[in-house]
Amino acid sequence: xxxxxxxxxxxxxxxxxxxxGVVALGGVSFAFGSSAIVxxxxxxxxxxxxxxxxxxxxYAPDSGDIRINGATTVGWRPSALATxxxxxxxxxxxxxxxxxxxxxxxxxxxHHGRMARSAAARRADELLAFVGLADFADHTASELxxxxxxxxxxxxxxxxxxxxxxxxxxxxxxxxxxxxxxxRCIRETVGRESTSFLIVSHEVxxxxxxxxxxxxLVEGKVAASGTPAAVVRxxxxxxxxxxxx
Amino acid sequence: xxxxVAGIVANGILLGLVYAIAALGLSLIMGVxxxxxxxxxAFIMLGSFLALGLLEWAHIDPIASFFIALPxxxxxxxxxxxxxxxxxxxxxxTQGLIAMFGLMVLIENLGTIAWTTDTRVxxxxxxxxxxxxxxxxxxxxxxxxxxxxxxxxxxLRLFLxxxxxxxxxxxxxxxxxxxxxxxxNVRRLSAIMFGLGIASAGAAGVALAMIFPFAPQTxxxxxxxxxxxxxxxxxxxxxxxxxxxxMVGLIQTAATAFLPFDYVYLILYVALATILSVRRQGxxxxxxxxx
Numbered sequence: 001x002x003x004x005x006x007x008x009x010x011x012x013x014x015x016x017x018x019x020x021g022v023v024a025l026g027g028v029s030f031a032f033g034s035s036a037i038v039x040x041x042x043x044x045x046x047x048x049x050x051x052x053x054x055x056x057x058x059y060a061p062d063s064g065d066i067r068i069n070g071a072t073t074v075g076w077r078p079s080a081l082a083t084x085x086x087x088x089x090x091x092x093x094x095x096x097x098x099x100x101x102x103x104x105x106x107x108x109x110x111h112h113g114r115m116a117r118s119a120a121a122r123r124a125d126e127l128l129a130f131v132g133l134a135d136f137a138d139h140t141a142s143e144l145x146x147x148x149x150x151x152x153x154x155x156x157x158x159x160x161x162x163x164x165x166x167x168x169x170x171x172x173x174x175x176x177x178x179x180x181x182x183x184r185c186i187r188e189t190v191g192r193e194s195t196s197f198l199i200v201s202h203e204v205x206x207x208x209x210x211x212x213x214x215x216x217l218v219e220g221k222v223a224a225s226g227t228p229a230a231v232v233r234x235x236x237x238x239x240x241x242x243x244x245x
Numbered sequence: 246x247x248x249x250v251a252g253i254v255a256n257g258i259l260l261g262l263v264y265a266i267a268a269l270g271l272s273l274i275m276g277v278x279x280x281x282x283x284x285x286x287a288f289i290m291l292g293s294f295l296a297l298g299l300l301e302w303a304h305i306d307p308i309a310s311f312f313i314a315l316p317x318x319x320x321x322x323x324x325x326x327x328x329x330x331x332x333x334x335x336x337x338x339t340q341g342l343i344a345m346f347g348l349m350v351l352i353e354n355l356g357t358i359a360w361t362t363d364t365r366v367x368x369x370x371x372x373x374x375x376x377x378x379x380x381x382x383x384x385x386x387x388x389x390x391x392x393x394x395x396x397x398x399x400x401l402r403l404f405l406x407x408x409x410x411x412x413x414x415x416x417x418x419x420x421x422x423x424x425x426x427x428x429x430n431v432r433r434l435s436a437i438m439f440g441l442g443i444a445s446a447g448a449a450g451v452a453l454a455m456i457f458p459f460a461p462q463t464x465x466x467x468x469x470x471x472x473x474x475x476x477x478x479x480x481x482x483x484x485x486x487x488x489x490x491x492m493v494g495l496i497q498t499a500a501t502a503f504l505p506f507d508y509v510y511l512i513l514y515v516a517l518a519t520i521l522s523v524r525r526q527g528x529x530x531x532x533x534x535x536x
Contacts, residue, residue, distance in 0.1 A: 056426060082428030094423040096416040107413045108427035160428060 008067070009034050009196050010055070010164055015064035017050055017220075024050040026220040027064070032213060034163065036196045037186065039207035039228060042217035043241045048200045049091070051217070052166045055198070056088050057081045068164065085163035089170055093149040095156070097142040101133055104141055104152055105159050127155040131185055147178030154182060158189060164196050165189075171203040183210050204242065208232060216241060251381055253498050259383070259391035261494025263456065265487045266394045267449040267467055268474035269401065270442030276480030277418035277438050280334060284325075284345045286468035287352035288318060288443050292450020293459040294356065297365055307367055307455050311393045314447040322443025326436045334435070349468075356461030364460045372455075390452040397448055401441065402483045414438050473517055492516075 008031035017025040025047045032038050042048050053059045055066055057078040066073050068084060076084065096104050105124035109115050115123070128134045131151040136144060141152060150170060157165050171179050187210065189195050201207050207214060207228065214231040216224045218241060224234035231237055271285045292314050299305040299313065329348060333341040366372075371385035405411040414434050417424040425431050453459065453467065470493070478489025493513065500512040 058422070078422070078425040079428050079430060082426055087428075088426050090423065094420045096419050096423070098419065099412060099416060103412055104416075107409060107416055108429060110409050111413055111427075111429045156427065 007033055009036070009069060010198070011065075011067040012051075012055065013065040013067070015051065015054060015061045015066065017047075017054060017059060017061050023220050025054070025061070028217065028220070028222055030215055030222060030225060032196060034196055035190050035194045036213060037190060037211045038196070038198045039211035039214040040198060040200045040217065041202070041204055041207060041214065041231075041237075041241065042223070046217040046241075047220040048217055049168055052088065052168055052198070052200055056086065056166055082160065082162075086166065087157040087160060087162040087164075088166035089150075089153045089157050089168060091168045091172070093146065093153040095141040095144075095149050095152050098140060100138055100140055101128065101144065101152055102137040105156055108156060109159050123159060127158055130188075131155045132181055147174045150174055150178060150182065151185075154185060158195075161193060162195060164198065167197060167199045169201055170199060171201055171206050179206065186210060204232065249502065252383075253502050254495065255381060255383055256387065257495030257498035258491060259387040259494070260456075260498055261491035262391040262394035262398070262487075263387070263449065263452045264470060264474060264494050265490035266397050266445050266452060268471040268478075268490055269398070269483065269486050270445040270449070271471045272475045272478065272480055272482075272486045273401075274439060274442040275475065276482070277414060278330075278334065278435055279338065280330060280341045280345070281338065282345050282442065283342065283468060284349040284352060285442070285446050285471060286464040286466075287349045287356075288321070288446035289450040289453065289467045290356060290459065290461055290464035291352065292318065292447035293365075293454035294360060294450075295447065296451040296454045297367055300367060300369070306369060307451055308389060308393065311448050311451045314451050315444045318447030319440040319444040321447070322440035323436045325443065326439035330435070330439060331432070353461050353464060356464075360461055362460055362462055364458045364463070366458045367454045386455045390455045393448070393452055397445060398483060398487060401445065404441075405483065410434070410437065473513065477517060477520060
């Protein structure tokens, strides 16, 4: 546990999931509160993305419970979770390619929050300025570079002012400048909005730099949890994931 | 010769416009929702019989029936989505295909019970009238059907590209999971999209009935035509469906002008094979969601 379950924003309790005969998650538990950046690491196939998909409502767990601000969310659809304050980004940026950069933010705002058009436009422009894409507002998303699409997807995840953002490999293949910008944006969002982030990444040094807490999954179980410095030194993590030297 | 060519082009374009609305719903539903709606042509047939019924019972002209069909079939489409499609849309594509095939067989058989297998035609004042422009003679019925098709195509294009619901539908078509995770009501948008697809099928049925004879069992011919257009044009884009349908209309009209009707299908399918091999991406290009 990274936080007491009673005051946790996200509480994951003994989550298990099998795909056929393969155990993807074998009883994962952790919890954290608001304004936290939590890193989730582990080797390929350790269940990181499955866990994100279960928290996000894409998959239902076989057993266990997930609570957001104390309310059980198992069985909720992703759209209901989005309304409940959970948003996410994907392993490859899934922006709406043929829409403009502004429309990518505008449409979720109008459909999710039923916000007035003027307020939605203000919020979209404010976020585009925040992530450094204001000059590209009227470009189609397909014109952006891969890194810029990451920033757009990040901005889109923030439009509805979520309490929890799930990020899957946000730093993979991203230029260092864009990566720095993304890290700055994550930190500022935590400071300004008290949003928490659960970030899955293989870029362990980046996570160590940004995360308040870290979890390492190995074969569908939590092999270690705690501060980033403690987790990367943990014997099980070194043996099961990072390797020596 | 010039007059003949001009006549072929004019009639081919008009026919292509009507074919475009016959294929548009199929293309959009496949492109946005990934559902191969083989019952599409059954709704085209129902549109034709709606036009006939309204004409015989209420003396309503097919031009008015075209616009009456839109809301009726939109509601029918939304109900079919709610009752059938929601049960299969996230399953393997084969299940959706089987469900829609079952619906097609059901509608055709109910149509046969209701209207028998007799072939019907719609005859109104302009059915046998012609418009003469210099040396060019254009039949009124295809001209009116073509104009109605243009109105529907422009309206759909405008809806998808200029309204927030339309843009959200395009967003959903590009990435359903991302749309879901943003709180966009994908079910509602899918119901709207399916309703629009069926509405365009019903309206196409009215337009086709202005030009061609029809019977419950002939609906399958329009499914083949619609698939041909979708294969040529790719999925989900109004413009590409239109271009593809115009090509089919022009090829069919040209072939009909110079060859016995039996050869028309042969010419069309040879053209299809040639175009697909020239494009080189073949059927793979059809699977791309490009709305």
